[in-house]
Amino acid sequence: MPMVSWCAALSSSARSIGEIMKHRLVSIGVFLLAVSVAACGNVEQESKNKAAEEQRLLAEKAKAKVYADAKNERDQCSALRAEQKNRYHQLAAAGDYWGAASTIRSCVRILNDKTMQSMLEDAEVRNYIALINNKNSDAQSRLIALDSFAVDYPEKAISFKKLRVQLSEKNKQNTRSSEIAAAKVFSANSGATCSNSEYGTYQQYDKFLDANPSIPDYELRAIFARKVRMQQSALKNLHVRCAVRWSEQSPSESNAYLKKELEGFAKDCAKRSGNDPYCKSVLGR
Numbered sequence: 225m226p227m228v229s230w231c232a233a234l235s236s237s238a239r240s241i242g243e244i245m246k247h248r249l250v251s252i253g254v255f256l257l258a259v260s261v262a263a264c265g266n267v268e269q270e271s272k273n274k275a276a277e278e279q280r281l282l283a284e285k286a287k288a289k290v291y292a293d294a295k296n297e298r299d300q301c302s303a304l305r306a307e308q309k310n311r312y313h314q315l316a317a318a319g320d321y322w323g324a325a326s327t328i329r330s331c332v333r334i335l336n337d338k339t340m341q342s343m344l345e346d347a348e349v350r351n352y353i354a355l356i357n358n359k360n361s362d363a364q365s366r367l368i369a370l371d372s373f374a375v376d377y378p379e380k381a382i383s384f385k386k387l388r389v390q391l392s393e394k395n396k397q398n399t400r401s402s403e404i405a406a407a408k409v410f411s412a413n414s415g416a417t418c419s420n421s422e423y424g425t426y427q428q429y430d431k432f433l434d435a436n437p438s439i440p441d442y443e444l445r446a447i448f449a450r451k452v453r454m455q456q457s458a459l460k461n462l463h464v465r466c467a468v469r470w471s472e473q474s475p476s477e478s479n480a481y482l483k484k485e486l487e488g489f490a491k492d493c494a495k496r497s498g499n500d501p502y503c504k505s506v507l508g509r
Contacts, residue, residue: 294334301331305340312343321351349373349380356384363395393437418466425452426466429459 301308308328315324325347332340355361355369370388374381418426432448433441449456 297334301334304331305335305337309340309343312347316347316350319354321347321354325351345377349377352377356387363391367391367395389438392440396433396437396441418462418469422462423466423469425454426463426470428452429463 308331311327312324315321315327325344328340328344331337332344352369352373356366356373358366367388370381370384370391373384429448429452433444436444445456445459449459452459454462
């Protein structure tokens with residue numbers, strides 16, 4: 225074979241071998257890349273699986289603690305059940321209904337004991353009724369107890385509807401008497417007066433209060449202030465100033481009103497201790 229032809233054939237073979245090696249290297253590179261990607265994917269998945277397993281274990285641990293704590297509370301309440309019931313009956317018999325209810329309240333929730341639940345409700349109701357019917361307490365305190373009773377036991381509080389009206393009226397009278405006394409001091413110190421126009425508004429407001437004895441004063445003040453387009457604070461100030469004018473213009477009526485209220489205060493205070501601050505402030509005892 226001539227040397228030129230042999231060199232040409234050798235060159236062609238070299239190119240062919242080079243092409244083959246090139247393709248093989250590319251294939252190997254692609255293979256290695258795929259293996260690397262797969263390996264990275266496996267590592268990432270393993271990391272996710274590990275994190276998920278850790279979260280599951282933490283959740284199980286927390287759940288087990290909650291269960292253990294609940295079981296411990298149930299066991300403690302079960303062990304104390306008889307003792308708590310005995311203590312409950314002792315306190316209830318002594319008239320300490322709030323103490324009786326407090327003795328069993330937490331374990332009633334934990335044990336879900338229907339008998340103890342009935343005992344709890346009975347003590348709470350008796351406590352509310354005792355507070356509401358306590359004539360040694362002022363009307364405002366009795367109204368607060370009645371409001372709470374109506375929230376906790378609305379059906380049982382219905383029977384006190386008439387008493388609510390009476391207590392509301394008495395509380396308003398007490399408040400009004402205090403306002404008149406305070407207004408006189410305020411008027412004497414500041415020289416404040418009540419104009420004819422303001423006095424007309426005062427009379428309308430006073431009738432509005434008397435017509436709604438079952439509604440708290442602060443609610444009526446808000447309603448009436450909107451009606452006459454006044455700020456509530458301005459309306460209250462007007463009411464105080466004009467109460468003085470009323471007491472001065474209608475002395476017989478205001479004196480009779482105040483006499484009646486003071487008699488009521490005296491009857492209430494006769495049932496209180498001599499150091500009662502409320503009685504000291506009103507009667508100077």
